[in-house]
Each structure stands twice: as C-alpha cells, then as structure tokens.
Amino acid sequence: MPGELSKVLTAIFGEENVLTDEISLASYSFDASNVRGTPDAVVRPTSEEEVEELLTSATEHNYPVTPRGAGTSLVGGPVPTQGGVVLDLLRLNEIYEIDEEAGWAEVGPGVRVSELESKIGGEFYFPINPDGLGGSTIGGLASEDAASSLSAAYGTIRNHVVGIKAVTPTGKWLDLRGFQGGGPRFLLDAILGSEGTLAVITRLTVRLRRRPQYALTYKVELIDSLDALSLYDELLSRGVEPAALDVVHRDVMELVGEGARDVGARALVTLIGSPDCVGIQAKRLEQALEEIKPLSFEVIEEISPGGRALVIQALRQSKFPAIFVSAALPTPQLRDSLPEVERVASRYRIRTLTVTSVPLGWVLVGFAYNPLDEKQVDRANAAAMSTAELFSKAGGVLGYGTGIGASMALPFSKQRPEASAAFAEIKRAFDPAWILNPGKIVPMRG
Ligand SMILES: Cc1cc2nc3c(=O)[nH]c(=O)nc-3n(C[C@H](O)[C@H](O)[C@H](O)COP(=O)(O)OP(=O)(O)OC[C@H]3O[C@@H](n4cnc5c(N)ncnc54)[C@H](O)[C@@H]3O)c2cc1C
Structure with a gap:
C-alpha cells in the first residue's frame, strides 16, 4: 500500500482498524461469484462519521473505495476489481x-x-x-x-x-x-x-412483517422443469396465488445428492395465510397436481428456505466456483428460455446450477467451472455471456435480484447501451471522481 494512503487511513480509523496483511487482503478479494480483485487495504469503521471521512479523502486523493457487507454477492459487487480500499461495514451493526x-x-x-x-x-x-x-x-x-x-x-x-x-x-x-x-x-x-x-x-x-398464521410448503418432484410452469398456470386458473413457487432444476438436485433418475426438477410451492385460507388453497393445489401428474409430492408445515438455499449446498458440494446470470422474464419467454439455457450449457460442455422463481419469472443460472482448467474457464464465460444475451433479447431484466456487479457489467452495457450511458451520467453527478465501487454496473468510467 502506498505510504501516503496508509497514513491517511490510519489517521481516520486508527491502526487496529486498517488491515494490510496479505491474508486479510486475500480474504476480501472475492465474494460468492467468480470475480476476483485484491485491495490495497481494508478498513473497518465503527462510526458513520468515519465513512464520510473516508469518502471525502478518497475523492480528494483519488483512490477507489468498495463497500462490503457479508460478501455473499453473486456478481462481484463487493470485490475491489480496481484495488484501493475495501470498506467493511460489518461493524456498523447496531x-x-x-x-x-x-x-x-x-x-x-x-x-x-x-x-x-x-x-x-x-x-x-x-x-x-x-x-x-x-x-x-x-x-x-x-x-x-x-x-x-x-x-x-x-x-x-x-x-x-x-x-x-x-x-x-x-x-x-x-x-x-x-x-x-x-x-x-x-x-x-x-x-x-x-x-x-x-x-x-x-x-x-x-x-x-408479522409471520403468517400458517404456512405449508409442497415439495413436488416433476419429470420436467417446464411442468412447474404448467403447475403455476393451473394454480392461477383455480384462483390460487402461491407466496412462492421455486423450481430447483435437475443440475442442482444431482449435486446435492437428491437427483433420482427420472426426476427432472423439484418444485417448492409455499402457501401462507390463516389455517382456513391455506386449507382451501391446499385443496385446490392438490387438484392442480392431479392434472400435472407429478412423480410424487410431500407436504412440510413451514415456509421453505427456497430453492437458492440448495444452490449454496450445490456450490459447496461441487467445490467449484460459478459465473451467475440472473434475469426476470415474461412467462412465455421464460418457457422458451429454459430449454435454450440447457442447449447453451451442452454446447459449451459446462455444468449449470439453475433455480427459477416462477411467479416472478426469475431465473438464476450458475455456470460452474474448474478454475485450474483455462479452457473450461473460457467456456463458462462464453456460456454466461451467451445466456445473458439470450435473456436480454427475450426482454428480460438482467441482474434482477442479484444486481449487475462486475460480472454482468459488460453484457449489460452491450445489451442496454442507453441505460448504461444514463447510469454513467447519474453516477458522475454523485461521484465526480468516480471512486465509489468503480467497475460495477458499467465496466469503465463513462
Ligand atoms: C446461494 C446464494 C443465493 C442467492 N440468492 C439470492 C437471491 O435469491 N436474491 C438476491 O437478491 N440475492 C441472492 N444472492 C446474493 C446475495 O445474497 C445478495 O446480493 C445480498 O444482497 C448480498 O448481501 P451482502 O451483505 O452479502 O452484501 P455484499 O455481497 O457484501 O455486497 C453487495 C453489494 O452491495 C454493496 N454494499 C454492501 N453494503 C453496502 C452499504 N451499506 N452501502 C452501499 N453499498 C453497499 C457492495 O458494494 C456490493 O455491490 C444469493 C447469494 C448466494 C450465495
């Protein structure tokens, strides 16, 4: 770290709250995505005023500052891709x-x-x-x-x-x-x-929010992930709007060791409300299931942690990182896009991790790769870019839920150049020196 910067940071935060040793810097160089970048220093403020002092100093001396919460971003949001200072906000936890x-x-x-x-x-x-x-x-x-x-x-x-x-x-x-x-x-x-x-x-x-009086989650095993979309249509036609309907695709089920041979996807359907109201919805859901003919279903008396909790398990199981692409799509386009994603994955010979939240039209796909295999890294990147383009052309909102961060900044600026330019203009008004989390949302200074 340049000596001048070290002095400035120590004056604001005190020596004990400025980390510069190699191990600490390495532990702030990643999040849950594939993006990597090592900071020059990490600071851990204990007051709101220290945050203000850091930002004004960064604007004056022109060094990047990357805010960080728990570092669970799937798109490299808290990774200091341009070096500088990571602002660890975990101590502002009152x-x-x-x-x-x-x-x-x-x-x-x-x-x-x-x-x-x-x-x-x-x-x-x-x-x-x-x-x-x-x-x-x-x-x-x-x-x-x-x-x-x-x-x-x-x-x-x-x-x-x-x-x-x-x-x-x-x-x-x-x-x-x-x-x-x-x-x-x-x-x-x-x-x-x-x-x-x-x-x-x-x-x-x-x-x-008040907890709902009662909740039921149906765990439904299906032959095909598209059956979950049909199940949702059936539910709507019967006047049932589930609080959640996540589809965990076969790729995730296999990695967590729950992928039976003929199961193509698992749907998690959550109903919430008063016991009477949930009872009526549950009856209609079971009627809808008779139409869809799932392989099996079982009922749990609680709100499920959702399909993305299984993605964490799958990531741990695979021991490989993944490049994530997230988008919200209109339902018909979602139906067309899911098989397309499978085709992209097989074209690039890359393992995927996919979860879809059907009522939101929201699909999250991770392309997992072995970081030691350069060719596989390139193929995973190409598959992710191709999928981002696919979602964007289908009218999807790129980065829904997860943000755009660093990993989706390039496809976002390619697919939505006007929005990207408008964002750059807004950023310049807030951040004339372009020091706050540079390289995120748009890849370069506009
Ligand atoms: C398996 C898995 C599943 C996930 N599923 C979802 C999902 O379903 N929906 C979803 O939305 N996300 C999902 N995420 C991503 C992640 O949980 C969210 O993006 C979450 O909001 C990140 O919170 P964090 O505290 O870890 O923030 P970080 O990852 O540390 O930071 C996220 C972004 O916020 C900025 N930031 C953090 N704190 C501040 C602050 N105080 N002021 C200004 N900027 C700040 C950072 O610079 C960064 O750009 C998932 C992650 C994992 C690992």
Whole structure:
C-alpha cells in the first residue's frame, strides 16, 4: 500500500482498524461469484462519521473505495476489481430501535438478517432472506434491491426499506428517513439497488412483517422443469396465488445428492395465510397436481428456505466456483428460455446450477467451472455471456435480484447501451471522481 494512503487511513480509523496483511487482503478479494480483485487495504469503521471521512479523502486523493457487507454477492459487487480500499461495514451493526407495535426497526447496514430476526419477537420476521440462511446484511440487501422466493407475496427489499441515511463520495449526507409516502422517496429509491456505486448506506429503517398464521410448503418432484410452469398456470386458473413457487432444476438436485433418475426438477410451492385460507388453497393445489401428474409430492408445515438455499449446498458440494446470470422474464419467454439455457450449457460442455422463481419469472443460472482448467474457464464465460444475451433479447431484466456487479457489467452495457450511458451520467453527478465501487454496473468510467 502506498505510504501516503496508509497514513491517511490510519489517521481516520486508527491502526487496529486498517488491515494490510496479505491474508486479510486475500480474504476480501472475492465474494460468492467468480470475480476476483485484491485491495490495497481494508478498513473497518465503527462510526458513520468515519465513512464520510473516508469518502471525502478518497475523492480528494483519488483512490477507489468498495463497500462490503457479508460478501455473499453473486456478481462481484463487493470485490475491489480496481484495488484501493475495501470498506467493511460489518461493524456498523447496531440495532438502534425496534418498534414491534408499529412494525419497524432502525438498524446499521452491517446487521445480518439472522441477527435482526434473533432480536425481534417470534411473531415477526424478515421475509427478504435470499440465501435462506440469514447471512446477508441489511445494507447489502438494500444495495442490491435483493429479492427472495417470497418476493411474489412481499415484493423486493425496496418494499421493506422505509428510510435510509447515506453519504455520497463528496461527503453529502442524505438523511432520507421518514419520507416513505412521498417527497424525497424518489431519491431513496435511486440509492436502493444502486449496488454501492452512488452512496454508502449507514443506517436503515426497515419494516417488520408479522409471520403468517400458517404456512405449508409442497415439495413436488416433476419429470420436467417446464411442468412447474404448467403447475403455476393451473394454480392461477383455480384462483390460487402461491407466496412462492421455486423450481430447483435437475443440475442442482444431482449435486446435492437428491437427483433420482427420472426426476427432472423439484418444485417448492409455499402457501401462507390463516389455517382456513391455506386449507382451501391446499385443496385446490392438490387438484392442480392431479392434472400435472407429478412423480410424487410431500407436504412440510413451514415456509421453505427456497430453492437458492440448495444452490449454496450445490456450490459447496461441487467445490467449484460459478459465473451467475440472473434475469426476470415474461412467462412465455421464460418457457422458451429454459430449454435454450440447457442447449447453451451442452454446447459449451459446462455444468449449470439453475433455480427459477416462477411467479416472478426469475431465473438464476450458475455456470460452474474448474478454475485450474483455462479452457473450461473460457467456456463458462462464453456460456454466461451467451445466456445473458439470450435473456436480454427475450426482454428480460438482467441482474434482477442479484444486481449487475462486475460480472454482468459488460453484457449489460452491450445489451442496454442507453441505460448504461444514463447510469454513467447519474453516477458522475454523485461521484465526480468516480471512486465509489468503480467497475460495477458499467465496466469503465463513462
Ligand atoms: C446461494 C446464494 C443465493 C442467492 N440468492 C439470492 C437471491 O435469491 N436474491 C438476491 O437478491 N440475492 C441472492 N444472492 C446474493 C446475495 O445474497 C445478495 O446480493 C445480498 O444482497 C448480498 O448481501 P451482502 O451483505 O452479502 O452484501 P455484499 O455481497 O457484501 O455486497 C453487495 C453489494 O452491495 C454493496 N454494499 C454492501 N453494503 C453496502 C452499504 N451499506 N452501502 C452501499 N453499498 C453497499 C457492495 O458494494 C456490493 O455491490 C444469493 C447469494 C448466494 C450465495
């Protein structure tokens, strides 16, 4: 690390909160994606003011700053691809206030979903829990506009954040708490989902949800993943809108050791509500299953952690990283695209990990590869780019839920040049020195 930078950081954070040793730097050089980049230093603020000081210093001295929550991003969002300083926000993890009666909590950005849930009474919960394990931070979720399997019923994190406090790279504070009905709500909406490229969120007011009185999840084994789309159509025609309907494709089932020979996919259908209401929906669901004729089904009396929790297991099992492509598509295009993805994977001879949330038209595909096999790395990259193009041409929203980050920045700017240029202009207004999380959303300085 350049001596000058070291002095600046130590003056702001104190020696004990600036990490520069090789092992620490290596442990901040990756996330859950294939993207890699080593920082020059890692800082761990313990106050909101330190974040402001860091950003104004970075703008003045022109060094990159990459905000980081729990590092579970699937697109390289918290990876310092251009070096500089990683801003580890995990110590800003205070739960300032919980008002269960009014149904909200004010928290620091480094609070993980599991930490918040452990502090709120059993009748409340936080349904935007993408990995199903509560490992992500509320700041990271807000920055990605994260979605989860239950987003069909509850919306994305955007629908749960009623206020934020954030600081821009030039040190301007945006205190946007208490404007949920209007006024500067549009500004709050601009920061949410901006992937740590416009401002750093230092505090959030989030809505708490009451747990549903009752929940049932049907685990349905199907011959083909497309049968799950037909099941969803059947359910809608019977007046049932499931809170979640995830399809875990065969590739994931095989990796977690649950891939029986003739099972092409597993659907996880969650119904929530009062016991009476769930009972009626369950009866209609079973009638719909008679039409679809699944291989088998069983019922669990709870909300399932969703299909993406199985992707974590599959990744651990395969021991290989994956390049992820995520998009939300209109239903007919989703139906056409799923077999296309399989064709892409077989053309490039790459193993996939696929989960689809049918009510959201949302598909997440991981292309797994052996990092020691250069040819396989190239094939996985080509398969991911080809799939991003496929989704984009089908009218899909690239990066739905997971964000665009570094790994999807190139396809995003290729497929959506006007949107990419408009984003660059907005970023310049917030971040004239282009120091905050550079290389994310758009690959280069616009
Ligand atoms: C198996 C698996 C499944 C997943 N499934 C889903 C899914 O279904 N839906 C989904 O949305 N995501 C999913 N993810 C991705 C990930 O969980 C989310 O993107 C989550 O929002 C990241 O939270 P984090 O705390 O780990 O943030 P990080 O990964 O550390 O950071 C995410 C982004 O936010 C920025 N950031 C973090 N904190 C702040 C802050 N305070 N201010 C400004 N910027 C900040 C970072 O720079 C980065 O760009 C999945 C991940 C895994 C491993």
